[in-house]
Amino acid sequence: MNDHHAFPFLREILLFLILAGILIPTLQRLRINQVLGFLAVGALLGPFGLGALAVHTPWLSFLTFPAGPGISMLAEIGVLFLMFMIGLELSAARLWSMRRWVFGAGSAQVVASATLIGAALYLYGLPGQAAVILGLVLSLSSTAVVMQLMNQQHSTGTRLGQAAFAVLMLQDLAVVPILILIGALAKGAGDGNDALLLAAITLAKAAGAIALIYLVGGRVVHPLFRAFARQRQPDVFMALVLLATFGIAALSAAAGLSMALGALIAGLLLAETEFKHEVELMVDPFKGLLMGLFFMTVGMTIDTGQILDAPLWLATFVLELVLIKGVVVALLFRMGGLPWGRAVEGGLLLGQGGEFAFIVIGYAATSGVLDPALGARVMLAVGLSLFITPLLARLGTAIGDQLETRGEQLAAQHDHAALSAVRGQVIIAGFGRVGQQLGKLLTAQKIPFVAFETDARLVAQLRADGWPVWFGNAARPELLRRVHADEAPAIVLTMDQPLAALQAVHGIRREFPHVALFARSRDEKHARDLRLAGASVVVPETLEASLQLSSFVLGAMGLEERTIDAIVDRERALSAAAQLAPQPMAGPL
The missing domain is CATH 3.40.50.720 (NAD(P)-binding Rossmann-like Domain)
Known part of the structure; x- marks a missing residue:
């Protein structure tokens, strides 16, 4: 059979499925965070790892992911389904039930962290536009990593777990205006007031397009699911889920927005229907696989060779990122009523960069809004912050327990x-x-x-x-x-x-x-x-x-x-x- 008749990217798909079949049960058995495991494997077998050696060692091409369109295709699918699943979690009822923490503490965290990080980057010499974008992006934490750590620690039902989850929900919502802002800046590139005016017009058009997609989509998706759900055929239901995801993503792209944003809107639309739980049951068997696909492709984009080029810069960047976000989150949690010990633990738990950084920075770099070299280095720093998150979580628990014990001792002495x-x-x-x-x-x-x-x-x-x-x-x-x-x-x-x-x-x-x-x-x-x-x-x-x-x-x-x-x-x-x-x-x- 000739190559041009072969199934496209079949080798990449088979290799990913083999790795996923081995990795998922192995990581669960060893109690290793799956996100970090897929990131590490992606970095090891990607084009900046062993994949770079495949040119000189042909047999490695069967075990690695050299640079090429196959990786881009896998990354796009992973991003779309990650955004769809996050949108599915963000129902209006859930947001409203936690509105004090979501819109109060969550909004304050994003604004305060983005301001401090952006100001620090500007003082370091970055242009104002790059500082604003990176400040907003780096204010977001990793929903996937933090939630998995809290599930392992059985702490999702605690006050700290609920507060952390509420802040993460707001951060997920914040991705929408950030993506719109980058699109507006890309179309308004230039000098002077004309560029600002064009960016403002583009921003308004994007907001209108999202509102139109959401309103029209709600009037179409709900009746469509209700009509076809009567047949009670799982294959038809799955086809509708895929149609909603890819269809709304395509509409978003046609409106000049990112497909990832469209997939998020699709999840939000289905979260407001009575079919939400059925969709979750349908997607749940593929959830770990799709999350693994996204994070493995993220790992493939991390150029680990840059660690040797700028080790001090990366270490300083990660340390300052964790410090700024940790202090902001700890103060907000303490103001929200958590004791100092648990507030500090929450600050360290949410101190890392988030998976959205890879999506948003990649989008900004391809749009010409952000320097690709700078974006690659920041993504590497975010990846490193994800790797140290389990260590930060254990450190936060130890410090929190120590502070709580000291507080109890002081209270006991006082009384x-x-x-x-x-x-x-x-x-x-x-x-x-x-x-x-x-x-x-x-x-x-x-x-x-x-x-x-x-x-x-x-x-x-x-x-x-x-x-x-x-x-x-x-x-x-x-x-x-x-x-x-x-x-x-x-x-x-x-x-x-x-x-x-x-x-x-x-x-x-x-x-x-x-x-x-x-x-x-x-x-x-x-x-x-x-x-x-x-x-x-x-x-x-x-x-x-x-x-x-x-x-x-x-x-x-x-x-x-x-x-x-x-x-x-x-x-x-x-x-x-x-x-x-x-x-x-x-x-x-």
């Missing part, structure tokens, strides 16, 4: 006399809604208690209202000894984080084996884990809610109150017995 006087009182760990309700009941019965809470702002508010609540983590043995936990009639865990509650039960039971320990659980499985860890009594939220609802329903059906109480008590006893029952073995002996 030493008051805490030392606490004897024979109920100890409540976690003073949110459940803890406060328990506190009201104990107060009404004149039963003394002391509570601990890790939310500094909530502690300040409750203490101002006269509640006996103190800042601190009640899972710490030294803090419990301070309040004479060995003499407490009961310790009650009302914290809503399953992992934190389980760790607290382990620690408390190890230090105070004879104290009555009551715990709130998320569900039956969590209740069983807490019981096995040593909790005296565990109350599952789902069980009590269902029993209370059932009692009302049975009462409405005419059953006597005594009969209802007996039924509810029996179900509660069966649940408690199930928590204590031994679990079956996973397989034969």
Whole structure:
């Protein structure tokens, strides 16, 4: 078969699929961040790595990606689907539910970071236009890397995780005006007021084009999906998803905008329909593959040889980038109510450059708005910042824990006399809604208690209202000894984080084996884990809610109150017995 009849770029596609099939399970098994793994492989096998040797060593061409149109094609597909998946996550309802953090802290982070970074670059001698573009681009962090790290650490449900996610959502949205701005600057290239006027006109036209695509697309995409979804054919549904992605990307390109921006709009449009979750299920099996495709092609564009050419410049650039963004994020998180320890951890977690830098800088370089050599060097610095992110995350956790411990120690020293006087009182760990309700009941019965809470702002508010609540983590043995936990009639865990509650039960039971320990659980499985860890009594939220609802329903059906109480008590006893029952073995002996 002649070469011109062969499937185009077949070798590149097969090599990528082989690498993905090996890399994804290997990285998962070794607990290595997949984004960094694909970046490293792309840099190693790309045209600036072993691919450069393929010219002189022909057999390497079968194992590498030399420079050529094949890489560009893979990169374009990777960019489109990355932007589409991000748009799918940015539904209006989700943004609105977190609007205080998204539009408050997120907007402040982008503006403050972009201003400081742009000003620093301008002082270093960069032209004003380049400083503005790079300031905006470098203010963005890596959604893919940060979210994967938080998933591995099980911290997405914490206050820090929610705050970081909200800021990342705003950064993803900020890509739209940044891409429009670059397009406007490209068309308005020139000198004087005429260039500024042309750029402003182009910016207005681009904004109008996006609004038109969004409005018309919403009127077309939704009815189209609704009409064809009636057939319940997965292949038709997948075809519609691909049509929406590539079709709107093509419309965006026809309007003079980037195709990546069109793919983001396609995701935003589908996120507002009732088919959002079905689309997510359809795309989910390919999500890791498509993310790997994007980051591997990003790795191929990184010229690692530049590290040897300017090691000091790169190290200084990365350090200053992390420092500026880390300080900005930490201050904003602290203003948002997070304790200093968690705020500093968030700053280091979001201190790196983002994957959008590779998209935006590449677009700016090809548009003539940014010097290609400068863009390549900045992309290398961003790539290096991504590689050190896991290290920064671990450093942030260590510093955060240290600051939190020091804060608890200072609070304990400050309130030493008051805490030392606490004897024979109920100890409540976690003073949110459940803890406060328990506190009201104990107060009404004149039963003394002391509570601990890790939310500094909530502690300040409750203490101002006269509640006996103190800042601190009640899972710490030294803090419990301070309040004479060995003499407490009961310790009650009302914290809503399953992992934190389980760790607290382990620690408390190890230090105070004879104290009555009551715990709130998320569900039956969590209740069983807490019981096995040593909790005296565990109350599952789902069980009590269902029993209370059932009692009302049975009462409405005419059953006597005594009969209802007996039924509810029996179900509660069966649940408690199930928590204590031994679990079956996973397989034969």
